Amino acid sequence: MNVLFVSQCSKNALKESRRILDQFAERRGERTWQTAITLDGLNTLRKLLRKTARKNTAVACHWIRGKDHSELMWIVGDASQFNAKGATPTNTTARNVLRREDENDWHTLETIRVLAQLAGLLHDLGKASIAFQQRLKGLRTEKNLYRHEWVSLRLFQAFVGTDTDEQWLQRLADETADDHELWTSAGRYWRDGLDAGEENRHPFRSLNAQAPLAAALGWLVVTHHRLPLKPARDSTGKQQWFGARDERPALHELPELLSKVAHDWNEQAQDAEQKHKEAYWAIEGGTDSLPAVSPIWRKQAAKLAKRFLSLQQTHSEDWLDNPYVMHQARLCLMLGDHHYSSLGLTAADKPVAGRAPFLQADQTLAANTTYKKNGQRVVNQSLLEHLLGVAQGAASIAHALPGFERYLPRLANHRGLR
Structure with a gap:
């Protein structure tokens, strides 16, 4: 390979770099060398430069790949003497001439924030x-028949019903709307294991078709704790233990995989009597105790619904098909959930x-428990407090995302990653 070396060293570091580079390449000026060299020879030269490097050392290696193209291979020493492409400055100034921080390239940040915040409320x-509240009180110790995030999905699906995104957002935006019964009304609130009908077994099949935003x-x-896992089955079709090695979907299944997600992808299906299943779907205290009918919850949800309606006019993508947006929103939701759940007692x-x-004060539904100083187990956060706190935390994390790239350390010029 044909390479060019540029030295921006000073003081004794310049003498040392010249001594080493003169052994491998011919000078093309006071601070420039060029030669044809093998990769092994180039690696040896780099090791020698790094071994003798000082604070004033700054040597860049360019691979000349054609008449009008070169590629920065590496920099030894002070990388601030070169830019990202290995060029050296003709002049320096402390003034912020480019003002790059004024340019916002987070085009979907607001969508990420609103998605994470509304998901936090849900x-x-x-x-x-009833089953989860009994579990918090120590009255249930058996393995979950249905996990709480799957029940949350079914409650939200019941609220959406057969509406389009614009329709259910309009209802949610009206914080005084008399639609409390929609969350648990018969025919809308699908209870797995209790209600008959194979057509309603897969929630994303209907949501994705009529309300893509609701599907997102x-x-x-449903994934704020863990991703769905395709259940493994034996030769008779019976589901095996959750997490078996052969549950990986086949390649031809991937395009329609989401439409096949069912409750046994979230928790292993178990045989149980109907009376045991009912406790997982019945709301403790009835629909009126659900946080989603609380005025303070509806007020927050209405703000987000109105924001979504305005965003839909300029950003009408199918967000579920955007892995970047969904990944970032899920990140914000999970961090917000973990953080707020960790806030206990002094x-x-x-x-x-x-x-x-x-x-x-007036809440009867609990989200989690903790222990007092005397060892007594008590309710830590009410469910309403937890939902509002996680939503606010997810929004704060989303707001902080642009700062991560400015302040966290990163690999700025890693050839393998490039």
């Missing part, structure tokens, strides 16, 4: 079930800073 609605939110809700058995203790 993600744990399934914890309102449903995906965030040494004085008072809620720690950053929580909303006033929401605890």
